[in-house]
Amino acid sequence: MxxxxxxxxxxxxxxxxxxxxxxxxxxxxxxxxxxxxxxxxxxxxxxxxxxxxxxxxxxxxxxxxxxxxxxxxxxxxxxxxxxxxxxxxxxxxxxxxxxxxxxxxxxxxxxxxxxxxxxxxxxxxxxxSPPGSVWLQLALTALSAGIAVAIGVAVGARRVEVRSLRERAESAEREQTARAAQARALERNRIAREMHDVLAHRISLVAMQAGVLDHRGNLTTEENRTLIRGIADGSHQALEELRDVLGVLRADPGHPEPPQPSLDRIPELVADARASGLDVALTTTVTAEPSDAVGRTCHRVVQEGLTNAAKHAPGARVHVTVEGTAGNELHVSVHNSPATTTPTTRPPASGFGLLGLAERITLAGGKLSHDPTPEGGYVLTARLPWPNHDHDHEKRS
Known part of the structure; x- marks a missing residue:
């Protein structure tokens, strides 16, 4: 230094x-x-x-x-x-x-x-001066010089120490600022993924219902009213979910982040898809509740599968399967048959849905696969580790 x-x-x-x-x-x-x-x-x-x-x-x-x-x-x-x-x-x-x-x-x-x-x-x-006084003068002068040097060296060492402590404090402050900036960037990325997962599914169902109204002219008045009501409800729910996600940006200790969806909300997700006109069947053999991270990831897999089926396979039958046991693995798959109708417009797509889902599953320690089936359909499958922790408890009804 x-x-x-x-x-x-x-x-x-x-x-x-x-x-x-x-x-x-x-x-x-x-x-x-x-x-x-x-x-x-x-x-x-x-x-x-x-x-x-x-x-x-x-x-x-x-x-x-x-x-x-x-x-x-x-x-x-x-x-x-x-x-x-x-x-x-x-x-x-x-x-x-x-x-x-x-x-x-x-x-x-x-x-x-x-x-x-x-x-x-x-x-x-x-x-x-008496004899020998020269040596006494020399000794006293050398002693005073030694004292001055000792004081100066001590002051210099103290300055170096204070400067070092100041630089370390400034470095720690810069590192803290960098960590805070990184945390904000990670939070923004997480919010962006949440917005895609939540809104893409809801808007895809609304777009599917609007497409039915656009290319089918033989619907009865009641059927038209049902689809219009579904579009209105879906749009309202999309706005509510967007408000919830953006609320994270303003979150403080007095306004905690709203609870994230987990495994127990998959039936609700399937029911919403059915109400929007998607032919969905759900089969689940899970009787326990996994951790929040595993349950949330499983929910996102089903949500992404239903969103893609509504976008790219209109009129297809969709089968959702969730099975697994604690201490082993949790398997979830979304399989859809070939599309029975051709959409009049190209469905909107970001291209990042499966990419973000793969990142989620990798962070959870699982594996994701998505492939077309021989009959022309598509299957999305995820395998997630399910450790058998003592805090696992029976699934809430």
């Missing part, structure tokens, strides 16, 4: 750092002044009272550029204590700042420049 770029500082942060640097240099400046001979500050040591503070002030001003030119500023300020005791605080701040970059070469060069330049203070000012 790149540690060169430090977070921007506000005005108050810059101010208190510079004030702290100035305050830190004052003890070094005063200690140097007390070690000077009496009267030196107003005679031969006028630099102490004028030049020394000016150099320190210049160092504080240069520190404002340390984020733009970190190494150059740090090196320039670090050697300033050679000509200004008051600039020691600014030098330590510069050393601490360059240490936040955690580059050993830069830190070593600046620290060495600071330690070496600080020894020139003994040469600049006529300070009488």
């Amino acid at each position: 790149d540690t060169d770029v430090a977070p921007p500082l506000g005005g108050w942060q810059q101010t208190w750092r510079l004030v702290a640097a100035a305050a830190l240099g004052i003890p070094f400046w005063l200690s140097t002044g007390t070690a000077l001979p009496r009267g030196c500050a107003t005679d031969t040591c006028s630099w102490f009272a004028t030049g020394d503070p000016l150099v320190a002030l210049g160092c504080l001003a240069v520190l404002l550029l340390r984020r733009r030119f970190p190494l150059a500023v740090a090196m320039a300020v670090a050697i300033a204590p050679g000509g200004s005791a008051l600039a020691t605080g600014a030098a330590l701040l510069a050393l601490c700042s360059i240490s936040t970059r955690r580059r050993p070469g830069e830190i070593g060069a600046v620290a060495l420049g600071y330690v070496a330049a600080s020894q020139f203070t003994l040469v600049l000012y006529p300070i009488g």
Whole structure:
């Protein structure tokens, strides 16, 4: 991770750092002044009272550029204590700042420049010092440099950790947004499949009844009235089912999604097809209730088979068979004989009915087959796994 770029500082942060640097240099400046001979500050040591503070002030001003030119500023300020005791605080701040970059070469060069330049203070000012004081000065300078480096490295490590945590949080937020978008896309696809399954069946029955009215002119008044009533009822039911499906888009915890059809609604599905004029027979040997997913898939198989029979085989006999036992498989088939009449118009078709049904059955772990029969009819067959779970119970009447 790149540690060169430090977070921007506000005005108050810059101010208190510079004030702290100035305050830190004052003890070094005063200690140097007390070690000077009496009267030196107003005679031969006028630099102490004028030049020394000016150099320190210049160092504080240069520190404002340390984020733009970190190494150059740090090196320039670090050697300033050679000509200004008051600039020691600014030098330590510069050393601490360059240490936040955690580059050993830069830190070593600046620290060495600071330690070496600080020894020139003994040469600049006529300070009488006992033997061995040079080594004490060197040790104290090295200790202060080490403390500044340690603080700077710790601050740099903390910045890297905070940046890493921020990036991880942003990455997690992006992933959460992507997962939410994916979930919305999957929900839209599911709703699209539901709309096709529900509406295609209902509209196909309405179209079949309208076709009968269109090409048969020998119907009695009662038969015409029955077909017209069937078209009106079917259209109304299609609108109701469309409203239910689209209601999923507005669903919230206070408005749960309406229950999905299952195995127990197949007789109702067959009865609707009969009322629309389709000749349908139902045979079922199932006496237990499978899981919701298996029952819903079985219902969709029968619905798709009846829809296709109404579209492509008008007047044909349709036989629906549902059989199976828990712990084995559930078999469902929709077989229609050849068409006995020819539709006057081509029935509408999306081309995705069987494709979507195959996807459903594959997700349920089953197999789908659809083939023409030798006599010219068509058969749609599905085999669905039916695990024998403890929560299976007798089918509701």
